[in-house]
Amino acid sequence: MTETSTPQQQPRWSLLGRGSDGAVSVVDVRADGSRGEPVRLAAEALPPFVAERECGSTATRWVWSDAPSWYPQLLAAGVRVERCHDLRLSHTILRQSELVSDRAALLAAHEWNAAPGIDADTPSDESTLFELDAGGTGPPTVPHDPESASAEFERQLAAISSSSDPNRIRLLLAAESAGALVAVEMRSAGVPWDAAEHDRLLSEALGPRPVAGAKPARMVALADEVRAALGDPAASLDSPPKLLSALRRAGIDVASTSRWELMESEHPAIEPLLRYKKLSRLLTANGWAWIDEWVRDGRYRPVYVPGGVVTGRWASSGGGALQLPRALRPSLRADPGWMLVTADVAQLEPRVLAAMSGDRAMAAAGSGKDLYSGIVESGIVASRQEAKIAVLGAMYGATTGDSGRLVPRLRRSFPAAMRLVDRAAEIGEQGGVVSTWLGRSSPPPGPHWAELQALASLPSATPRDEARARRTARDFGRFTRNFVVQGTAAEWALAWLAELRLRLAAMPAVDGVPPAPASGPVFEHRPHLVFFLHDEVIVHTPVAQADAVAEAVQASAEAAGRLLFGAAPVDFPLDVRVAERAAKE
DNA sequence: AACAGTTGCGCG
């Protein structure tokens, strides 16, 4: 087979590895599995080499250890890649996936079950130190040498082709790998952040920026109000245990100091206390210290962690990128001459559930812009609020309260959808494994789980043991119930991102707009993704292309639906806004 | 002084 492949045949993959001396080796792998001669390059020679390949008519899929270890340097040199195969992320999926029958070789390759590489994009003082004594203090990462990468790629190709549905798995790995590219690109471009606006919002809420260590004026005033209302001039508001005892001394009968419980009480100290807590949260999580630490040159650059959540959702590290309060959204502001295109999917998870379960009634309820209203119009519940509570309860496994009470109505109206999540819960309760639409599987319960169940089935088991085992089993059932929906929604979102990324890259760079140099050489002249939050994207774009970007975002959502679910009659309607600032909602 | 665990709240 190797002999018959024509010399002109384009490589399907190009495998990158890095030696201990920093030199790079490139090995082309053709579709038939045959390999070319390794090409050795000095580190500096890699970007032009990749750039030249990317210009060719058939884009290479670069196979590398993991994106954060390779891609930042390329972007910094002005080189973008179209496709990759991320060995680390793919390993994590494959070693767990129930679609893959023989996982022994992958499971034995422990070195690939590791943390993401260190993003060398913007080395801080600390990470420079870490690099100097590499091998010591940092978290373990995957191997980058050519031999290890090559062996792992072989194992993965074997696992994929032996799986029960290679195409699904390939789609999942391609989507996950595209996400890895997006994550590095978004960090490189950064979120355009208007620190002055952020400062203004903080001052408006908290009072002027206090000197280091001091409390802002508005918080001091509120704290005084609370202490006066409690009749306790020494009450501490910042320590939950101390606050709790102060509240109880003042006759406020609460078991914790959390917001929802305080709201039940009528005492005059409560209202200022809740406002104090709100401000305290703003100050500590996203106050002036946050600006100083995270915003440079008008950009906020968090580290995104694709696959950081078991379900396949992304996590983030640094500055709480995925938890930015919506009140600070106006600080997310386009550069002069640029705009932000913000888009989010309405009710992604229930729509995904309707699609994967083939529930026609649920799909029909979601055929308009708002699935919850659709459920009300079908006469299943009386209000939109009830519809929302019922649907969330169904996906999360609510058994009590308003939510638990409403779920049975959904079971009658949407039997296929409910059967799917109920079945997932049942499997989890028995300690089993469930999988998403594309084949990402849930982790099995830990050894502790099995011990509890075994203990409860012994003749010597007490009612307490039994209750505890049952509760743990149900907890795990709720996890697997949600896993299939949350995980498949994450897959839809990855497909959306991947498609959008390609469409944006295909748009012509426009002359005559002010460049956005802070976004880096690859993106300073063209639309690029700057933010992603589970079911929402934000694109930073030259004004002239804003409308085209909005269309691309829409078209990408339609493509993602087709890619995952084919002709299933499920819509994924978007709310798309084009503005200078990200809207608050 | 450094660490792990808990609490509470931000996001979907």
Next chain:
DNA sequence: AAAGCGCGCAACTGTT
């Protein structure tokens, strides 16, 4: 103390 899933982070607490 959420009922009902998945996270990250800061502050505080108790331990070593």
